[in-house]
Every structure is written in structure tokens, then in C-alpha cells.
Amino acid sequence: MRRFDRAAEYLARSAARSTSRRGFIGRLGALVTATGAATLLPVSRVRAEKAAVPIQVQEEGDPNSCDYWRYCAVDGFLCSCCGGSASSCPPGTEPSPITWLGTCRNPADGRNYVISYNDCCGKAACGRCNCSRDEGASPVYQPTTANDLDWCLGTQVGVAYHCSLSVVTGPAD
Amino acid sequence: MRRFDRAAEYLARSAARSTSRRGFIGRLGALVTATGAATLLPVSRVRAEKAAVPIQVQEEGDPNSCDYWRYCAVDGFLCSCCGGSASSCPPGTEPSPITWLGTCRNPADGRNYVISYNDCCGKAACGRCNCSRDEGASPVYQPTTANDLDWCLGTQVGVAYHCSLSVVTGPAD
């Protein structure tokens, strides 16, 4: 289940500012392209992994912030704020084996990467760090790039949605 | 289940004003007395009743306001705001056959009345008009006057708490 909270943003800001498009237009350079990376869906091979895996050394930005580059097409609670990280599910949840994909531009190297937005599943919503950036997201009848869908399909723990990962699956170019 | 929302009041006001006791002290004249009215617990005799029963003509005040006199010991969502009234459960809920009692002073006639705080049950919390006035409320080991308890006991529909009534069961004196 994807959280839709531009509304909250609007509530917080004055209605008068609602025509500002800076935040959205600025991200258009990273227009999502769904690539053949559907075969690259990253599923945990190492469930024995314990600590949250941090972002990679050559990255920039704060993964607890909605502005972090990998989140260009995310829509949900950030697992980074829920006891996990951008690529690690919080304890007691299970990553979805299938998901939707986006493409985001890494400002540190100028490259585009295919990002896999696996859900972490089996617990009620985390409720922290709600982040909605729908760049390139499609309607639900085009599921591979649809972020309105609960992607907790095929898990052992059921479809309850807890939070969303943003996992680097490889360069997009 | 009783709602505890003086906290919200404190959040809304500045901490500096937190020593004001006007609202609470002002109500002490109606200090709750639990009387033998335990035998008067009002349970619906007329489930065929359709419209919400309004307050009685000789009353004053707004039953959608937490300040309404009957609510002197209520702690929960007011059924008046949930599709019911002070004595009518909202559609699709069932009044609890047992409950706790308080005594409130009716400003219109200066009399004290025993008020029965039946819960309306079987649906998740209404969430509207949260009102917490704990005058005379006791710990849960003294149940007849305890408002921390979910009183949806003995209903057909289960213990899910929806809202609270405040029903006149007779003069207290």
C-alpha cells in the first residue's frame, strides 16, 4: 500500500504556495524508465544479515529524508526510519519478492540507476517518514511501475504493508 | 474503552497555562456519588426507536460539547457526535447492558442526577468529540464507578467500543 501524502504537504503549506512546482519539476531529470531490470528484482540472499545495511560510501544525502535520491518514485513509509535502511527490512518483516521499479539519478556520479521499491511486509504500517514521490509511477493496470499497489505479494507473512525499501539493482544506462 | 485526552488539551494550550484549574474545579460541585442506582441501569426497552432521542426540554446546553452537564464523568467519544445522542446509540451499535455511574448537577434545575455512561458497542471507535471528564471516576478495581474500563461487556456484538452515552436514570437526591 502506498502512502499518498502530498495532501499533508499542502495542508502544512499555505494554499497560496500550492502553485510552486520546484520540488517536482526539479526531479524530472530522473524521469523513471522501467527497464528490462524486471529480471533483477533483488530478493534477500542473506537473511543472516543482521545490522541495517547503510548506503554505499560513494553516495550523498540522508536516507531518512524524503529528498534522498533513491526515493524518486517511492510512495510509502521509509524503512530507514522504521528500524531498517534503504535496502534492509526492519526486524520482524519480510521483503516482498516482487515489486515495482523506478529509475533515479544519483547526484554523486550523475548516473541513472534502476531502483527496486520492495515492500517490507507482515506488520501493520510503520507510520514513520511518510514519503510520496510518484515520478514515473503508472496506473495499477501497468503493475511493474505502479506504486499504488501493495507489493507484499508472494511473502510468507501476508500482505500487511509496513514500509518501503529503495534498493540499487544496477545502472539504468 | 475510555479516551484520555486531557493530554491533547495540554498540547493545544501553552504549557504555561497548565496550572489553570478553572474547568476542573468549577465542576466539583457535581462531585460524583455512586448511588444505589446500580439497579437502574437503563437498557433499551425500545429498540424499535428510530430517531436519536434529543435532550429533554427543560435542559440547557449543547450535547455535542464536552461541557454539557451530563458529561461530568464521561471519558470517551460522545455518541451525540457519532450519529446518536446522549441517550441513543448510533446505528449499527448496541448499548452495553451494564456500565458505570456518575452523578452530575443539572444547571437548569439545580438538581443532581445519576447518569449512566453506557457504551455503544460492536464497531471500532467513532473518533469524534473525544471528551474526558473523570470527576469521581475510580480505579478499575472499583468497577461500578470506573471509566477506564471498556463497558461493552454482555453485548451480543462484542467488546469493540464505539462511543459513550450519558443517560439520565433519575434524581440522585
Added chain:
Amino acid sequence: MRSRRFKMLAKMLAGGFGVMALATTTACAAPRKAPPAPKVPVLAVEDVTTVELKDRIPPHWLVVNDVVFTHLLDGRAYIVDGDKGEYLGMVPGGHSHVGVQFTPDGSHLLMPGTFFARGSRGERTDVITWFALKDLMPGEEVVIPPKRIQSLPLLSSIPLTDDGRFVLIYNFTPEQSMTVVDAEAKSVVGEFETPGCALAHMTGPRSFMMQCADGSLQSGALDESGKITLGATTQPLFEREDPASDKPVRISASRWLFITFAGAVAEVDNASGTPTPGARWKLTGPGEDAWRPGGLQPYTFHAPSGLLYVLMHQGGPGTHKHPGTEIWVFSVASKQRVARLPIETPSTAIEISKDADPLLYTALFGSGTVVVRKPADASVLRKIEGLGNDISVLQAPPVVPAAGPAK
């Protein structure tokens, strides 16, 4: 009820509760002011009653769906009176609540729901529950395959046929299929594969259109027993760069308007059982390219006047869920905009009542408020506040022919 009351008391006295009741009767002799001389009669002892609503839903009542994102297992629908601005009651949903379906006679609400044996975990059970409008009590229930799509609410994932005979439930596991429920027999007809296509937009008593991943439309039909057969498919009608939203608008029994993220409109008619593309036009005119439809329920159609109401905002690609800051009104017949109405509160949902003298409703996700407006100028008639957490879609009921004992 009276007998039950005494039964409960007997139970209380039989248990330990009696001890406390006795203790209570003698305690608390707190000092109290002597009451002044009574000027008014003593208040009467009251009975507890339970409110009942009407037999059939009036056109100006509204169902307000709350998906409750942070507590997704407690979705619900509120019923409000648009004329009086009053809250009337609540119908419980379940995990990933979508909305209700009104029976054609306006007497019942069908509520698809998903539940787990242990809150958000354990065995999953999907059901359709019938709630009589009159008492809002859960009535009959049909257990369906636990596969219904879990997503942001889409009303075309749970349609009822126009005659109220069958419910279609779109499943996504990610295999795509449709469960058909016989609403008369209260039983599952079956589950039918719909590979590559999603949702069901009803185009007649027994026919519908689905939206497919390649941008095409697929027709489908139910036979008299409810069995689905898929029919003709169109060419792709939309580019992937600007897809039609999954919230099209029905403008007649067999015709729908599919509207893209950028505001291109395509009319499609399935009267023949083969989806037939009709007129194509745009919501925006010259110099208005910055404007787009947006929200969770971006458009609504008013059949008696032929007017389409659209929530519009300024934004680029990826803003298809952004709240509208203006309502643009179009004549579908003439494909012309007839009004451009700024609104004081950005809104993510818009709905209009289906009668000849309609009310226009808007809501902003997260606000808990429905704004009731005059359709002519979107001016605010009243607001209904305190409607939960996350209003997703609004549902105006069908106009029901006056019949039965209306109250």
C-alpha cells in the same frame, strides 16, 4: 431487552461484582450543596435507544471512505447528510478498504473487506458483507478467494452490476483475475482469469471493459449465471508516457471517458460488446499545458446536466496524485469547458450527487473534512469535519425511485 438487563444483573451478583455494587451504595457521602428550589420539573428517567436510518438512501447522503493508512486494518466508510452537514454513522471496512457498493434500491451497502486472524497477520479472509442502510448492522456475508487487490482505493475493483445481481472483485496476486459473486444467491460464481488486464468498468447489465497494460481495452461479459467470457480488445489507445488513469468516468450505460495523466480524454463505447473509441479531446486549452488533473478521485460526472467536474492543478509528469486547486467544469457533449472554479482548499477527491439539483463534494486526503459546495460556482455551502484520517473516495448514492416506506 429488559429481561436481559436483569439477567446481567443476576450474573453480576452471582459473580464478585455484587460485592462491589454493595460497597458502592454506601460509599461517597461527599458533601454536596443543597439544590435550590426546583423551578422546572424533574428530568424524566430515560431509556437507551438505538438510532435507525432510512430504508433507502437519499440522493444527498454521501459515503465518505477512510482508508486509514497508518492503521490500514481499520478502514471504514462514514455516512453523512450533505444537506444538513451531519454525520449519520459508520460502516466498518477492513484491511485496505476501498469503498461500498449501493444496491440499486438504495437499501443496502455491500462492503468488500479483508481481515486477518491476528490483526495484520495470520490467516487472511476476504468477504463481502451486506449492511442494511436502516440499521448499519453486518448482515449476510460471502467469503471470497483471499486475492482481492490491495491498493489505493479503486472503485472499479469492486463493481456491482447495474441490476445488483453480481459483484465483480478484481484480484491481483500478481496473477490477474476476477471473482464473481452472485449477490442474489449470496455465493461465489467463480474466478476468471484476465491476463494482462485489470479492473472492470461496467458498460451494461452483463458487460464491462478492462484496462490492459499495453494501453488497450478489453471487453468482458457475464452470462446469466455470472460466468465471465472475455471478448474483443482494442488497439493500444494510450502511450506509456501518458497513460489513462485507472479511475475513468462513466458517462452513460455503455460509455466511459478515459482521461490521461496529462489531461487527454478518450471516449469509449462498449454498447456493441466491442470497445469502440469515440471522440478524443483535451481538458487543457492553448497556454494551459501546465495544468493537469490530479488526486485520488480527480473527476466526477453529473448525468442530468452532462457536466464533467475535474480537479486541476499545475504540475508536470508524476503529479497525478496532487490535489486540485481549481475545479474545471466541462460539457461532455460539446467538449468545451464551461467553468473554471478556484477552490480555497486543495482537494484530492471530487463527487457530485446524482439528482437533478445536485450537491458538489470535495475532500482533501488527510484533512478529515468534506466540503459541500454549490455546483454552479463551487462556493462552500457547509463543511463536515472530523471524518477520520485519510479520506480516499467519496460515493454519492444512486437516485432511487420513490418506493417503499421512506421516512
Added chain:
Amino acid sequence: MRSRRFKMLAKMLAGGFGVMALATTTACAAPRKAPPAPKVPVLAVEDVTTVELKDRIPPHWLVVNDVVFTHLLDGRAYIVDGDKGEYLGMVPGGHSHVGVQFTPDGSHLLMPGTFFARGSRGERTDVITWFALKDLMPGEEVVIPPKRIQSLPLLSSIPLTDDGRFVLIYNFTPEQSMTVVDAEAKSVVGEFETPGCALAHMTGPRSFMMQCADGSLQSGALDESGKITLGATTQPLFEREDPASDKPVRISASRWLFITFAGAVAEVDNASGTPTPGARWKLTGPGEDAWRPGGLQPYTFHAPSGLLYVLMHQGGPGTHKHPGTEIWVFSVASKQRVARLPIETPSTAIEISKDADPLLYTALFGSGTVVVRKPADASVLRKIEGLGNDISVLQAPPVVPAAGPAK
């Protein structure tokens, strides 16, 4: 896991999903800027992992209970790190969530929960579920009689014996009884009537005290099989006008402080199996009558220092749930106040870690924030925000002897 991944893909391709995946690979050739010459290595492909916590809970971790009043069926406990101010994870509760019990070795959390077959309706099931701290996954479960008290959270309604062998669940239907669960055998021992008395305040491995409606205390004991026998009862210790709260404070294995709404303190020792009243004193001194304890968790005791921390506010009768505006610190041995610490945020819950170098925690119901404080002066060390809706009680874990593979 890898094999499952391919299984899922195979499933997708077998269903209609493959059509879409193919469509996807060729669509969306949107114009994109050529990337600048790379200055840094390409990011590595990542695997998805799942975090694990420690084998045993450290003393500065804290369980924060959220009763979620507006969505009472989705109660939960958050685990946070008081030293780092970090959110670690969540343990799901159920309807009318109370809190957890820590196993003595700090390796597991026992979670009593109430669930309904259809959200807030349908068959009720009460269970105790074991969650390993390490993976926070639901493990073994014992189904108990569906009678546990539904109330504002009271930790003495769900105590675990000190050795972790038995769980006691207080039932209120309104008949009063106690269910005993064998935590070793993972089975229900039985249900035992406790007429007129409520809750269980543990006073030894197999003994406890209950609070009764007449203001007296009732002793109880479990035999080695877990069967409860009720024992001696005291005279009423408290007047109905100023009852002891239902949240007493344990100050040693067998001794508890019962504190009235007005702040009178009564120490009671059950070492002998007969509750024996000890010292009586008051939280307030001359001229301090306007001050009272208040909140949902108004006091906490720190055993290593012998200090009692109390949330105090100014208010009259009926204000026993009001948030504290100051923390008053008392030496239980000397019955003297040793500090009076104003706090910047009114608070309804107070807790202190159980180690020798403790952290003091406060929270205000509805704020979603836990404030971590220095016990000496209540100064703010850090805040942990975004902790749900309605924080009820905070639970510091037992200090666990260093053993096992701590990580």
C-alpha cells in the same frame, strides 16, 4: 531465497504479468541527459536484507506502548534505543493493547493480544504470543479464554512471575478471575475466580497481591503447577473518597507502594503471604495540597538508588489522569522528597531504566514523543519522535546478567 525469487518470476510469466513486463521493457524511452563523466565507481548492486536485533535486551532500550485509541484494534509496542535516540522496531499488539512482558533472560517479549475474526466484530480470540527480541517475529502462541480486561493499559493485568514460569491474565467480564498460563509448557493452567478483587501485583516467585473494591488487599499464591489459591485479606486500607490508584509501584521483591489519587502513600509487604501494611506517608508537604500525582503511568521506582519519581500537577479530585508538570523525586527509605524538577512538557507516563546509571523517560499521551532525560535534574538528553498515536505506558527492561552471545 534465490530459488523463491525465480519461482515468483516464473509465476509472473505464467500469468498475465509477463505481458506487462515485456511491454515495460520497451516503453518509456524518455529523453534523458547524458550522464557526466563518472568520477566515482558505479554503485554496487544491493541485496535486500532483514535487520536483526540483539539476543538480549540492553537496559537502555525501551518499550513504548501505543494503544491507538481511534483504531483500538491496531495497538502496538515500539522498541527504541534510549542512548542513541533511535527507533528499532515494532511488535504488534491487538485490540486494547496493554504492553509486553520481558522474559527474565531478556530474550523474548510476551505479548497478550485480543483479535476479532472480522476486524472489530466476529469471534474474539485472546492469545499470548512470544516474540524473540532478535527477529521480532511472532513465535509460539497460547490461546487463552477471551476474557482479559479491556481497559486503559494496566501492567498488573498481565504480570509474568519473576522466574518467567507463569503468566497471569486478569479477566473482567464483569466476573473477576485470573487465567494462568504456563510459559514453559505454553499451555493454559486454568482460570481462577477472584471475586471482588482485581489485578495481580507480584510479590515473589509464586505470590501476589490483588486490589479489592472495598479498599483492601487480597493475597494470592500459585502452587508449583500454577494453580491459584487466595489467601489473607487486609482491612480496607483506603477510603473510597481517595482510592489508591491501580498502578502501584514495586519497591522490592515483596513490597509495593500504593499511592492514592491525592498522593497518600502506603507501603505493603506480602513476604509472609499475608499483606502487611507498613509505613504511610504523603507525597505533598505543608502548603502543597494543590499538587497531585497524575497520568497513565504516574510513578516509577529506581531500585539501585531507592528513588521514586512521580509526575505531579496542580489539580483537585478527578484530575488523576492529568499530565504532570513537575517530577518529584523521593527517597523511599527516608520518605523525603529529594528533588522537585519542573519539566518543559507535561507528561502522562514516566519510567526509569533499571541499571545503575539510568535514563529517565517521559511521554505525553497523544504526542508520539518519548523524552529521554538525565535523572538528576530531568534535563532533556534527547527526544524520540514519531512514535505513533497514543503512548500509554513505557517499559524499561530488566537488567539481564551478561551471558550468551551479546551483539
